[in-house]
Amino acid sequence: DTAVSQTPKYLVTQMGNDKSIKCEQNLGHDTMYWYKQDSKKFLKIMFSYNNKELIINETVPNRFSPKSPDKAHLNLHINSLELGDSAVYFCASSQDMWRANTGELFFGEGSRLTVL
Amino acid sequence: EDQVTQSPEALRLQEGESSSLNCSYTVSGLRGLFWYRQDPGKGPEFLFTLYSAGEEKEKERLKATLTKKESFLHITAPKPEDSATYLCAVQASDRDDKIIFGKGTRLHILP
Numbered sequence: 001d002t003a004v005s006q007t008p009k010y011l012v013t014q015m016g017n018d019k020s021i022k023c024e025q026n027l028g029h030d031t032m033y034w035y036k037q038d039s040k041k042f043l044k045i046m047f048s049y050n051n052k053e054l055i056i057n058e059t060v061p062n063r064f065s066p067k068s069p070d071k072a073h074l075n076l077h078i079n080s081l082e083l084g085d086s087a088v089y090f091c092a093s094s095q096d097m098w099r100a101n102t103g104e105l106f107f108g109e110g111s112r113l114t115v116l
Numbered sequence: 117e118d119q120v121t122q123s124p125e126a127l128r129l130q131e132g133e134s135s136s137l138n139c140s141y142t143v144s145g146l147r148g149l150f151w152y153r154q155d156p157g158k159g160p161e162f163l164f165t166l167y168s169a170g171e172e173k174e175k176e177r178l179k180a181t182l183t184k185k186e187s188f189l190h191i192t193a194p195k196p197e198d199s200a201t202y203l204c205a206v207q208a209s210d211r212d213d214k215i216i217f218g219k220g221t222r223l224h225i226l227p
Contacts, residue, residue: 004159035217041201043160043217056214090159103150103207103215107159 003027006091006108013081014116020077021111023091030096031055032074033105034066037088049074050097081115088112118143118208120218128224132193137221139204140186149187151180152203154220160203194225 004025013019025032033056034046048056049068063079078085092105119142129135141149148167152160164173166182173180177198179190189202201220208216 040219042219043203045214045216048214058214092159103148103165103205104162105152105160105215107161109157109159 002108004091004093004106004108006089006111008111009109010112010114012114012116015081015083017081018077018079019081019113020075021089021091021113022073022075023108024073025091025093025106026072027093027095027106029093029106030071031094032068032071033092033094034074034076035090035092035107037090037110039087043090047074047076048097055097078113081113083115086113086115118206118216120204120206120216122202122204122218122221124221125219126222126224128226129191129194130226131195134190134192134194136191137189137202137204137223138186139189139218141204141206143206143208143216145209147207147209149182150205150207150215151178151187151189152205152217154201154203163202191223194223196225196227199223199225 006023031050033048037043046060047066051071052068065077068074088110090110091108094105121140123138151163154160164180169184171182177192181188201222203220205215205217
């Protein structure tokens with residue numbers, strides 16, 4: 001039973017399109033995250049939500065909009081896709097924000113986005 | 117600015133050849149330092165958390181240590197299944213508690 005699951009695993013699309021990635025966790029965690037891993041394998045935080053409330057919003061273009069309908073789900077919608085958006089996007093969860101200092105994030109398997 | 121630097125970028129070892137990976141960090145105040153393992157096509161998998169200088173953690177052939185400026189991941193007598201990218205991350209004691217990752221060290225163990 002997958003703890004953090006993301007769909008789709010692969011996404012190939014044209015520049016200018018809009019796409020969404022969905023994430024669900026069944027661990028009962030309060031906090032969820034989106035990370036971006038670029039071609040150089042650098043993993044960078046984009047957003048975090050704690051109990052559906054936005055906590056961290058890094059310097060990410062407005063074209064990226066996260067949505068958390070409940071604490072088990074955190075979706076990422078991207079408008080007007082650009083070539084530079086090509087990357088692997090990872091969803092993660094932790095028990096809660098303040099315990100995130102245990103460092104134990106549970107990651108999904110990633111969604112590889114390719115923009116042509 | 118908070119920063120995490122890992123070295124080397126890549127490391128090839130023979131099976132049984134012990135070595136160490138380095139993670140140096142610059143943060144305003146360290147809340148925790150973390151090691152993760154990432155296999156190709158997978159998400160990172162948590163290994164250890166270290167909180168203060170002098171602390172050590174062990175798991176099978178891996179041992180992580182921490183000083184005030186850096187952490188080492190020691191790999192003793194590695195096996196091919198230890199091949200992976202090892203990521204170091206830190207959590208700074210600023211108000212949003214975000215966890216910052218280094219670029220990782222790609223470790224390849226040759227049989």
